Amino acid sequence: LAPLIAAHAARIEQEREIVPEVLAALYDARLFRMLVPKSCDGWEADPATFMQAIEELAKADGSTAWCVAQASGCSMAAAYVEPKVAREIFGRADAVMAWGPVGPNAKAVAVDGGYRASGSWSFASGIKHAHWLGCHCPVVEPDGSPRLAPDGKPAERTVLIPKASARINDIWRVVGLKGTGSDNYTIDDLFVPDEYTFTREAAADRREAGPLYRFTTFHLYGIGFAAIALGLGRASLDAFIALAATKVPKTKTFVLRDNAVVQSQVALAEAKLASSRAFLLQTLHEMWDTAARGQSLALTQRAMLKLAGTYATHQAKDVVDTVYHAAGATAIFEDNPFERRFRDVHTVIQQ
16 A cells, blocks of 8 residues: 555645545555454454554555554454444444543543533544544543542543534644644533443453453554654655665765765664664564463563653654754755655654
8 A cells, every 4th residue: 555655645744634545545455443353343453463564554654654553542442342332333344433632621420321421632633534533531420529440540431422423623733744633522511321431441341352452552552653653764764775875965976875974874773773673573472472371461561562662763763863864955845755754753752
């Protein structure tokens, strides 16, 4: 799909959403179904496969990769709701859910048969092509008091609603990842039946026993962030190597690749990408082996995943920065391979 996606990347950014031609190809390739359970006709892929697929998408376009990664994280909800509801929401070939982090005014008031939810949520990547939305809400008792979880912290419930039930606010005017269309949305006192709600990562709600679902949604988001940064870094470095073979800097008589400083920069960039990518993949393989044995992921493993993902993201950002500056004035023009990736990777790292 890379040539198709790359050919539409500028239009995706301009229109602030994935264009229909690319969406159709993504649906046909079932790439939004990587983390959907097999019981819903999903792939239920292992995290290392998910990571490499997102990385490949990011080489072609960061916004497309971001939308697929974020929707994939949202699709983990299918493992936590009743199978009938999971199939209703995620059964169709073009099923996509979007959501954002808990909003400051979000709440779900417990009532007979479900919850009455209100609030606003931001950063809903891919909302323009989503069919369902998730709303993460602190739970409030009918008397207005906050419900507490067994650990004493405020209880949270995610309510799943058709997109038509919410007001969408077109606010996504940003420096990078413009094509994700990550708008916000609002609902007011909307009744949601209990079977369309769940608590994220709650063992009591988890209905799928596969090893994928021993990973949390937050794990998969972190993996996705790192994969997008690595893809942007790899594509930027490859583009610079191609440029260095032909570009003769002003006042010089030889191409960039014959400059010893440039050679050193490229070598270090290769090492940063390869080593951080290998660290992340090794961590994912080791964690998958644990999950496949039916064991819970240890705190040390979860911490190592956080470290590997964050490290890879920062190393990839450094690579993009290096080649952007080394490319000189060439890098500032919109029709070159550097400018959008520079903005995109800095938007990734702000997450």
